[in-house]
Amino acid sequence: MKHVLSMAVSFGALCIATGAAYADCGIEAGSVRILSNDFEALRIVASEAEECASDTVTVTKNQTEEHKNLQVPALTIDPAEYTIAMVANNSLVPLLNDDLVQPMDDLVEKYGQDLLPNQLIRIDGKVMAIAFMANAQHFFYRSDILEEAGLEPPTSYEEIIEAAKVIQDQGLMEYPLIASNKAGWDLAAEFVNMYLGTGGEFFAPGSAEIAINNEDGLQVLATMKEMTEYMDPDYMTYSANEMKADWEAGRVAMMTEWGSLAGATIDDEGSTPEITGATVLTAAPTVGGGDIPAVALWWDGFALAKNISDEDAEASFQAMMHGIRPEVAEMYPEAATWLIKGYEPGAGAVGVVATANAGARPYPMSPYIGLLHTALGSELAEFMQGNESAEDALADVEAAYTAAATEAGFLN
């Protein structure tokens, strides 16, 4: 009897010991396999989820910028290579198109006590993804330069262009503006952002028919082109990371840059206190007299693979709930604009919050927006360099998109 008792005691001690080593996620058993993009906020969430690993629960992660190319093939096989795919507005679409993710309503009911209603991405009424952070490009300006030039902070692209002219004329800066106009994804994103600000739609309602070849499209192109007059002549080679570098070097006075890079731009690394101290983050500018901020809103979240066992699905959901619990947002307020309960926006998040509050529109989730994005990225380059008229550029985009959408089966 005594022997049995001591065994029970030591077993209990063992349990306490393991309990201390592993976070208590309440998972009995299962395998959690995470695929995600690679930036700071996602690294935090994934490593928090990893704390749920125990003798019976394995947690692995693959964080790579190539995640978009991996996710469809990896989730198509049965059982899927990953149980969790971290996605954004645009990268959820290919998974939905091929029916590779499962609804999470039951799991939300069972384990999602800490979730806010607006974190649930409902498609046709079913929870297909859970968002935990928001992201958007928004306006950065240098208050010291604007003051020196005697200017009020601009709120629209028209005012930005005027301000840039003043700054250049006064010789305060050679090239006061910068934008991510690198041919390809970045250039297309600039167009999409500004087009959203006009209030126009990309497609004819309910179909894949393109609808950007209009006055709004021409106005967007004219504004994008006019801005390049105040940019470094290499403006067609800049993407978001190079913009941040130029900003930190103090070569630029105004830019529309990603909220997810704001924290790293105003921190005390890579720049001087004069520059970071004078950097103001605010809502994205409007365009053409409209009142919608001319940027796309993005959310980042996760979706649950379809081809996995129920046990793994449950374990994965619980591990992710641990990864995005309210304490995570409390611990890392500067890492992202969290959508998590109880989050107080940090200094790096004010721009995204202001942009969302001003009524910016989300990046569209149409199944064919990706094809339009690709067509924009390659067909607008000639116009931006002044080798083609805006009308021809939009006609080229329309033709390139139509050819691709026909081949992909969206158009006949």
Place this chain on the structure above:
Amino acid sequence: MPHKTFLAFILPAVIAMLLFIALPIVSVIVQSLYVEHEQVLEEVENCGPFGCTTEVRVDAEATAALKSADPLGRFNGLGTFFNRSHLAVSEIGVILADNDGLGDIAARIYNLPFYKALLFTLSYTFIVTPLGMILGFLIALSVNSVSQVLKGPVIFFSLLPMIITPLIGSLILFWMINSQGILGSALQALFNDPTLSLKASTPLTWLTLFVYGVWTAAPFSFVVFYAGLQTVPGDTLESAMIDGASRWERVRYVIIPHLGPLATFVALVQLMDNFRVFEPIVGFSAEANATSLSWLVFNDLQGESTQLFGSAAATSLLTIAGVIVLLSPVLVRTWREFSNKA
């Protein structure tokens, strides 16, 4: 060699070539004839952190049913080859029927993605191949006459461009020619033009890519020609010297004819290499000014959400056709030399 032995000797190579070269090409040919099924679309309510919208989505079940019934997709025949992204037959018809003269025709055809890529690819191939070979030959000649002590280091430095991964090499140069980089600012100072940028205009971007191409292609020619130089018969050279031939005449009348067959081989390899130019375009972020056929394939497969396999397959086949056309003169020549010997 008896036929049987020869067959046994070559069989593994034939099997490997069938498996890894012929079969993939057959698969690409089949793929180029098909396009995706028609996607069944439906409108649904879509809610998230930023409110609700009505969006179109793919009816995954209905589309999956279509796919499983006919996994290859819809048969499209040669449709993909003739559409705007490739040979653009109907667009060219329109341009030819209604235009403002030759300049307009050229400009509008150049505006079509395939022809734009083809023009750069051909220019790159025909400029970089001969220049790279000439530079390689000159390096080989100079290394051959360098003293024994210096030979090792000189060979090592001449080979560097080939050792560096093309993508990395082009990225390094890309940053050096940036207007704040060492080469970029040196050029600005040299031409006294603070707005000079090698990356901003099409002609200068092409020039940069050509220079990069020659830089990276020269070492291969150098290695082959240098090896060839070691086989030049000393007696012939000596007798040419006794006859009073200058150094240039010895190169022109002894060395170059001796290296002729080697040059054919180098040209063959370099033509193929340069025709599939790709890495420098990505490394130099030159997509706005220069695209190549390989880049078009990459662009189709790197789509935001949808990969265009049919389109990529069609471009690949057109590239193969291009390589065959390019190589045919060299191949015919090799065949003649071979028949003459036999």
